[in-house]
Amino acid sequence: MNLLHLNDAPGAYPPSLYAAQAGPQPDLPPLQGDQRTDVAVIGAGYTGLSAALHLARQGLSVTVLEAQRVGFGASGRNGGQIGSGQRQEVDWLEAQLGRDMARRLWDLAEEAKSLTRALAAESGVPVRFGIAHACRTDPEIAHARHMADHLARNYGYDKVRPLDREGLAQAIGSSAYAGGDVDMGAGHVQPLELGLGMSRLARDAGAVIHERSEVTGIDHAPHAGQDSTVRTAQGSLRARHVILAANGYLGGLDGHVAARVMPINNYIVATRPLGDDFPEILPDRFAVADTKFVVNYWRLDHERRLVFGGGETVTYRFPKDIFATVRPHLLSVYPQLEGVELTHAWGGTLAITMNRMPCFARPAANCLSASGFSGHGVAMATLAGRLMAEAVAGQAGRFDAMAAVPTRAFPGGALLRGPLLVAGMAWYGLRDRLGF
Structure with a gap:
């Protein structure tokens, strides 16, 4: 199943609020004929664009091959949250990997936030600070308080403020949750604008980006120092190094990675601009994520539209009515928005791993891959x-x-990912509905 073409028109952005706000984008012509480059990057999302930018600034020749448009995948469709830490919290990392490794991974994640904010600033893309985490149960609240204290005491991170039920309700404008916290070191951004900004920076640094250049195969060099060949329908690209940055859209390009990184879909809606209506909703413009397995996440954008993500499906095909899929989740948090117009609805494919930590790998002697950011990828x-x-x-x-x-x-590798998605999403969706 080719997710590049299952739900989206060829070469077109989804009907998202983000694409509408960005407006028409200049076409970057497809790869034509046989070419050579120092580094071939497959995928023009955050991973591929960041790699291209940093490599070009090192003076290497870089060519990015994007099957659709820049930022077409999860990078241009997500909730825009620049979260702290890794996808797994530091107590999990300490238990699984040890305190020293947990600290190293925390420091890398802090660098990730700083880098993202710096690239946004260089691109002229505004970032707002503050992400609230909404807990459903008292044990979750106790854990959140423990983690805030643990981060302050052992990691020197004192930007997380615990909130009781009333405090969280005032922060988000909803009484649907039992409490939580707000992380003032985290932030949020318009995600497609960030991707387009990174694309401009990479091209200004000398990287070449080819859109509508779907990779059909890779002939990896048997030894480091030799060229690999990346093939598309229109041409080929010889490169000393290959970077796989396709995340949930990797398809069959590498079986080792595909067995460890499973695509899943998620859905987002946007309301009309709320203007002065509903002033209780996110008065400080925090973004929010809750503790469901199939996470609800939301924020207000610069037009005071509520951009709300949530809802699971058990197939890779997007539902015919995404509005109807997400609306119940939105109203479970903000019943006061019953009847408020929803102007945009879109779906997207991200990728998860078994332990929710990203999959970094070396699929071949001269090939690097990073994917499976599990909803923590900005x-x-x-x-x-x-x-x-x-x-x-x-x-x-x-x-x-x-x-x-x-x-x-x-289990079953890439072959059984479809059936596993059906079973897993049905199970976790049931758990969320039952409040487990």
């Missing part, structure tokens, strides 16, 4: 590009630190 995917650029330049220590985090293959 910052970490951007950092992944920098780490792969460092590895290409011979400084692989930080890439190898991320690659040392084990990522097991899903």
